[in-house]
Amino acid sequence: MSAIPLSKPAIDLLFRVLEARGTQIAGATLTEYFPQAAKTLLASGLLLPHGHVPIVTAMDAYEDEPIPAVWSPDHRAFGYHNSAGRWIEIEECAIAAYHVDHARLFAAMLLSFERQGPAGATTLIADHLWDVGAIRISGARKPVPVWFGRRLTDPQLWAQISNLAERKPPAETRVILTSTRGDRLPPAPDRRHVLVAVADVLEAADRLVISPHTLPKRVFPDQIRRRLPIDHSDDYGIVWLGDETFKFRGHNHRNLLELLFKAYWAKRPVLRVIPTLSEAGFSDKTNSLSKAFSGRDDWQRFIKHSEGNCWIEA
Numbered sequence: 327m328s329a330i331p332l333s334k335p336a337i338d339l340l341f342r343v344l345e346a347r348g349t350q351i352a353g354a355t356l357t358e359y360f361p362q363a364a365k366t367l368l369a370s371g372l373l374l375p376h377g378h379v380p381i382v383t384a385m386d387a388y389e390d391e392p393i394p395a396v397w398s399p400d401h402r403a404f405g406y407h408n409s410a411g412r413w414i415e416i417e418e419c420a421i422a423a424y425h426v427d428h429a430r431l432f433a434a435m436l437l438s439f440e441r442q443g444p445a446g447a448t449t450l451i452a453d454h455l456w457d458v459g460a461i462r463i464s465g466a467r468k469p470v471p472v473w474f475g476r477r478l479t480d481p482q483l484w485a486q487i488s489n490l491a492e493r494k495p496p497a498e499t500r501v502i503l504t505s506t507r508g509d510r511l512p513p514a515p516d517r518r519h520v521l522v523a524v525a526d527v528l529e530a531a532d533r534l535v536i537s538p539h540t541l542p543k544r545v546f547p548d549q550i551r552r553r554l555p556i557d558h559s560d561d562y563g564i565v566w567l568g569d570e571t572f573k574f575r576g577h578n579h580r581n582l583l584e585l586l587f588k589a590y591w592a593k594r595p596v597l598r599v600i601p602t603l604s605e606a607g608f609s610d611k612t613n614s615l616s617k618a619f620s621g622r623d624d625w626q627r628f629i630k631h632s633e634g635n636c637w638i639e640a
Contacts, residue, residue, distance in 0.1 A: 334531040336366035344476045344505035353422035376425040432458045438538045465546040471500045478506040491515040509575035556640035582606035590638035599636045
């Protein structure tokens with residue numbers, strides 16, 4: 327299998343579909359809100375037709391009214407009768423339902439790895455958790471078993487996954503890949519499990535291929551040769567200061583750290599706080615580092631600020 331050509335909006339949409347409560351998305355939603363991204367996903371085969379959602383919104387008496395769509399043998403089309411009895415035909419794509427081709431998804435994500443185990447994935451929790459075999463990654467003596475889960479922010483689902491992980495512990499390490507965003511992941515069940523958001527370890531934002539260089543650094547961070555006294559992971563999600571480790575899951579936090587560290591390594595470390603926060607993606611209401619890192623203060627161990635300036639200091 328070769329890499330599937332996608333785009334960042336298409337990959338973002340794919341993860342949104344995976345994180346939705348249901349397992350299907352209506353064609354009308356795709357075409358109305360995500361036309362280009364949906365077109366790319368449908369062409370890739372990652373989204374497949376899967377039945378229909380036979381409900382439409384009828385514009386009748388100037389009011390939106392949900393109404394069932396039915397198949398008419400006479401018209402050979404889906405539609406409904408309005409209040410005047412007139413047949414209103416609707417395009418089949420408007421009520422078509424789609425779901426993710428999980429087998430194709432797993433094959434695409436793990437394209438760069440030697441994968442062992444059954445050709446297909448084994449369902450562990452219906453529609454939510456799969457065993458996708460084992461992969462060889464640098465830093466591991468043996469192939470590392472991999473699960474893939476979606477909607478890990480659901481407390482009831484996460485309790486099931488944690489119980490399953492406890493009942494079926496890995497010999498050494500297991501990776502749980504997920505479509506859930508990295509800044510929303512729950513704590514791992516134990517030290518043998520590593521939770522990794524797929525979006526955080528892709529080779530590129532427009533390639534649904536996990537990087538064989540980035541993933542091992544997430545799974546085995548202690549094996550990375552680091553610069554002293556301070557260093558960071560490739561995605562700026564981990565900062566090492568001497569023997570201390572600081573983890574940052576938020577996308578904006580990682581953007582901010584990238585800006586600060588690039589200035590630090592360029593030996594022009596001082597940046598203006600507010601423009602830097604804006605460039606990192608924070609809203610106008612976030613006008614200080616304390617607000618940006620609300621709920622934690624460990625960042626102050628290596629980020630300093632004074633008189634509207636900020637910089638890395640180690």
